[in-house]
Amino acid sequence: MSAHIHQQQRPSAPRPDPAALERLRACPHCDALYQIAPVAPRERAICTRCGAVLIAPRARAFSRIIALAVTALILMAAAIFMPFLDLSASGMHSRASVLDAVLAFSDGMMLPLSVAVGALIVVIPALRLSLIVYTLAPMMRGGPALPRAAQAFRLADALKPWAMAEIFLIGVAVALVKVAGIATVTPGPAFWAFCGLVVVTVLHDDVMDAESVWQAIERRETARRSAADAAASRA
Amino acid sequence: MTPAAVPTARTAGLIGCTRCGRVFAPGTELCTRCGAPLSSRDPRALQRVWAWWFAGLVVYIPANIYPMLITRTLTYSGEGTILGGVVELLGHGDYFVAFVIFFASILIPVGKFMAIAFLALSIRNHRFLDEHAQHRLHAVVEFIGRWSMIDVFVVAILASLVRFDAVATINPGIAAISFALSVAFTMLSAQSFDPRAIWDE
Numbered sequence: 001m002s003a004h005i006h007q008q009q010r011p012s013a014p015r016p017d018p019a020a021l022e023r024l025r026a027c028p029h030c031d032a033l034y035q036i037a038p039v040a041p042r043e044r045a046i047c048t049r050c051g052a053v054l055i056a057p058r059a060r061a062f063s064r065i066i067a068l069a070v071t072a073l074i075l076m077a078a079a080i081f082m083p084f085l086d087l088s089a090s091g092m093h094s095r096a097s098v099l100d101a102v103l104a105f106s107d108g109m110m111l112p113l114s115v116a117v118g119a120l121i122v123v124i125p126a127l128r129l130s131l132i133v134y135t136l137a138p139m140m141r142g143g144p145a146l147p148r149a150a151q152a153f154r155l156a157d158a159l160k161p162w163a164m165a166e167i168f169l170i171g172v173a174v175a176l177v178k179v180a181g182i183a184t185v186t187p188g189p190a191f192w193a194f195c196g197l198v199v200v201t202v203l204h205d206d207v208m209d210a211e212s213v214w215q216a217i218e219r220r221e222t223a224r225r226s227a228a229d230a231a232a233s234r235a
Numbered sequence: 236m237t238p239a240a241v242p243t244a245r246t247a248g249l250i251g252c253t254r255c256g257r258v259f260a261p262g263t264e265l266c267t268r269c270g271a272p273l274s275s276r277d278p279r280a281l282q283r284v285w286a287w288w289f290a291g292l293v294v295y296i297p298a299n300i301y302p303m304l305i306t307r308t309l310t311y312s313g314e315g316t317i318l319g320g321v322v323e324l325l326g327h328g329d330y331f332v333a334f335v336i337f338f339a340s341i342l343i344p345v346g347k348f349m350a351i352a353f354l355a356l357s358i359r360n361h362r363f364l365d366e367h368a369q370h371r372l373h374a375v376v377e378f379i380g381r382w383s384m385i386d387v388f389v390v391a392i393l394a395s396l397v398r399f400d401a402v403a404t405i406n407p408g409i410a411a412i413s414f415a416l417s418v419a420f421t422m423l424s425a426q427s428f429d430p431r432a433i434w435d436e
Contacts, residue, residue, distance in 0.1 A: 016249070018260075021260065022257075024249070025251075026252070027251070028252070028255070029431070030243075030370060031245055031431040032242070032434075033244050033249070049434070089399065092399045094398050094399055095396075096395040096396045101395045103395070110407055110409075110411070113387070120384065121388070150270050161381055161422060162381075170335075170382075171392060172388070174335055174336065174385065177331075177332045178329075178332065179397060182403075211255075211256065
């Protein structure tokens with residue numbers, strides 16, 4: 001672990017040229033200014049003041065992120081549609097899917113909460129993974145980015161705190177302990193799919209380095225612009 | 236190293252993007268790389284922090300007064316509040332789960348209200364906590380705040396699972412909705428706080 005970017009020593013001139021600005025980064029959390037330098041895979045550039053991880057590239061990151069995101073989406077689909085939990089007590093059975101848990105608040109004035117729970121545990125995690133695949137898949141083999149890739153990736157980043165699949169899973173564990181005394185609970189395939197989803201999401205977030213993605217998007221945007229300029233000057 | 240010794244985008248007369256870290260000349264409004272709106276320091280950030288903070292506090296009160304769970308069995312009918320649920324779990328001897336719920340539904344929300352208020356009031360006053368401690372406190376509040384949502388999910392699962400018609404049913408109480416709102420509002424409050432301002436001279 002080594003900080004490979006150097007603290008910017010002197011304040012820049014009042015009107016710095018764009019090329020010099022391109023090599024500067026401000027810590028998003030504490031605003032400390034750095035000159036970027038190459039960071040090797042598995043090394044991390046850490047803000048010397050607040051300790052935030054600024055750059056943490058990984059080898060073959062894009063293909064790994066896409067593979068993990070697609071895996072997570074498949075597990076999510078399985079988790080929604082397969083039986084989640086089966087409850088039995090003195091001969092009676094009751095089963096619930098993830099969708100049933102979402103719809104638990106669907107009568108009357110609690111409906112907005114059903115919408116919120118559905119968003120937090122299914123829609124937002126799935127949307128975030130889809131946006132990441134949308135951004136990275138075309139760029140994986142060096143191709144151009146799709147339109148609005150930057151907006152898509154920015155939205156995916158903003159949605160991160162609102163994707164609560166792992167919190168839902170802890171909630172399930174607590175609920176199981178609560179009913180364990182009065183009934184027998186059997187987890188169904190969707191339960192294990194959901195556990196897998198949480199593990200894959202953690203691995204995905206670990207490989208994800210936003211700075212690498214932003215650099216890839218910016219390189220393509222610059223190339224596209226200069227190609228458009230060249231075409232315009234030829235015409 | 237005193238905070239003043241660290242060059243920042245602001246002291247260099249530049250604007251850093253809080254979403255992607257790219258640096259721009261003053262006067263730039265949108266980040267050309269990620270498209271996020273830029274501001275060196277948003278003067279209205281603290282207003283937003285307090286607005287979400289009060290909204291969160293207002294809905295946190297009914298969340299504790301009204302029932303979270305409505306349980307009906309053949310022999311029993313009762314309404315459980317958040318604190319009542321913790322006490323009940325303790326009575327059953329489920330100390331670990333009682334602790335998880337107490338931590339997620341009472342300790343985190345109350346601690347979060349105090350931490351955000353403290354940070355918003357002492358953003359320029361480092362008498363009690365230095366910049367590093369304040370920054371860490373904000374990072375912890377942002378990281379841990381979302382975990383309060385556990386209780387809402389517990390209610391959702393119990394209500395969808397325990398449906399033995401007439402014999403035993405669990406229904407969600409109105410507190411679930413105000414508690415969920417309180418968690419969302421305080422998350423927005425913490426997100427509105429700009430930790431860069433902690434370090435400004």
